[in-house]
Amino acid sequence: MLIIMNKTQRHLHHKEFQETFHYHEKNRAVGESKTPDTREIKIVRKVLDVNDTIAKENRNLFAEKGVFVLNVMSSPGSGKTSILEKLLSRIVKKVRSAVIVGDICTSNDADRLSRFGAPAVQINTDAFGGDCHLAAHVIKSALGNFNLDDVDLLIVENLGNLVCPAEFDMGEDLRVVVLSVTEGEDKPIKYPLMFRVCDVALLNKIDLLPHLDYSIKKAIENILQVNPSMAIFEISAKTEDGFDSWIDWLEQRVKGKFK
């Protein structure tokens, strides 16, 4: 199954939520301080309050339905889709899975991921330069395409970007960052927020190491400097090296949520 949602559908959903939200906000007392000409109205609210509220709703729904949610993030071209293809081919018979894929254009990734029998929904953020990340309301609207009672693992492939997706909670259980060995070893300290908010790092394309001047030791040191508790797996989506251990680790996490 492959469903493509456009920006208008998602926007309408978001707008409806915001209108309700603002109705309540307007009816809430605000602290005010007066001066002769101007007055300061205290608000003290998170700018991403709406996103965080929807993320919380998503998280509650996932808990109720028994769904474990994975948010996979990286820069473009690090191998997210290839990793997910291999992941799905190995687990789809054991773990009932579903996929949401975000890209600015095309349904290429959802086409690739829908071959394994798990339903895949493609989100296109816009034809020419749309949103650079998936947010909680986008996930919420996409959920209508699945019967969550039949899903144990929901995999979200975020847009290729090491900056913005780190800022938006979607209600997920686990955040994965993919870093390929063709990128610099210093990516973790250049993009600390991303590596700080993630739980597991996949060092991908290790089959290319013989051809590169890349220090995997340095890359790991940099990851651990930003996030000392990060789980790290060295893998190759091409040869499937390292897949046994990272998938075992993932399955333990999925089982652990619903013990």
Next chain:
Amino acid sequence: MHEMGIAMEIVEIAIASIPQDMKNVKVEKVNLKVGKLTAIVPESLRFCFDIVSKDTPLCDATLHIEEIPLVIRCSDCQDEWTIDEPIFTCRACYGGSVNIVSGRELDIHSIEIVDEE
């Protein structure tokens, strides 16, 4: 890159915070608190804010951004300090279990308005 969306949220929150009994309100200033460990570029945010605040009570408002330093605390030895580089190991006991005390804020703190009536 997502500053446009952030600017839109700021405008929505600010407009919703204007008391309903006030007419012809002009917002002069929006006070934000932005932590050092957020994915926000102040200049981009100001640029986007100027675009999305057009034709709203915030059209002439300035965006005042207070940067909040990144402060971390070691959960083993309780040492607390400000960091300028992304090194999240304890400077005192070298432990890896540190929590962020501040520096992740992206808060709209207040708006300053002029009531023209």
